[in-house]
Amino acid sequence: DADVTQTPRNRITKTGKRIMLECSQTKGHDRMYWYRQDPGLGLQLIYYSFDVKDINKGEISDGYSVSRQAQAKFSLSLESAIPNQTALYFCATSEGDKLRDTQYFGPGTRLTVL
Amino acid sequence: QKEVEQNSGPLSVPEGAIASLNCTYSDRGSQSFFWYRQYSGKSPELIMSIYSNGDKEDGRFTAQLNKASQYVSLLIRDSQPSDSATYLCAVNRNNQGGKLIFGQGTELSVKP
Numbered sequence: 473d474a475d476v477t478q479t480p481r482n483r484i485t486k487t488g489k490r491i492m493l494e495c496s497q498t499k500g501h502d503r504m505y506w507y508r509q510d511p512g513l514g515l516q517l518i519y520y521s522f523d524v525k526d527i528n529k530g531e532i533s534d535g536y537s538v539s540r541q542a543q544a545k546f547s548l549s550l551e552s553a554i555p556n557q558t559a560l561y562f563c564a565t566s567e568g569d570k571l572r573d574t575q576y577f578g579p580g581t582r583l584t585v586l
Numbered sequence: 587q588k589e590v591e592q593n594s595g596p597l598s599v600p601e602g603a604i605a606s607l608n609c610t611y612s613d614r615g616s617q618s619f620f621w622y623r624q625y626s627g628k629s630p631e632l633i634m635s636i637y638s639n640g641d642k643e644d645g646r647f648t649a650q651l652n653k654a655s656q657y658v659s660l661l662i663r664d665s666q667p668s669d670s671a672t673y674l675c676a677v678n679r680n681n682q683g684g685k686l687i688f689g690q691g692t693e694l695s696v697k698p
Contacts, residue, residue: 503684514690515688516688520684522684566684570684573619575632577630579628580629
């Protein structure tokens, strides 16, 4: 089984709908991240969490919210989806020295907002 | 100016050649540097990390760091078609440990 899983893998939704993307990990890592990737723009950090009680905004948090339900689970919500949130979303985890840690990515969720 | 910049490519090299991928960063206080490989439709995976000036070699891959010039590169020797992917440069800034800033990625195509 994969160490970092994301559900759903693909989602098509309509403008104005609320949706949730879920991330689960079995690596036992404290730190978890949500990124979005648009063609030609690399990865942009949406939210990150260093432990269950520590959640922080990233570069592009507007329009998104998160919930860290447990060490192993980190969910991303779009309260009212809009077409420019169409993108590939990745969850990642890490641990250890914050300056030298390796981030491990989930398989991604492809979201389309019509 | 973007914090981390890469040439988007595509960079095309023949099989067996050396592929050279470049990355510049703007924050002089950056401490750690990473290269991730991402195949089309897949998630990024770490292939190299470097923390000190100079070269770091791992198999066919060599990462080079020059903090004075704020420049980090990745060399791939004996390039193979299976190396065809997008390569993402990522930087971890000194005062924001645990957060990575990614470049836009360079698409590499290795032609048989």
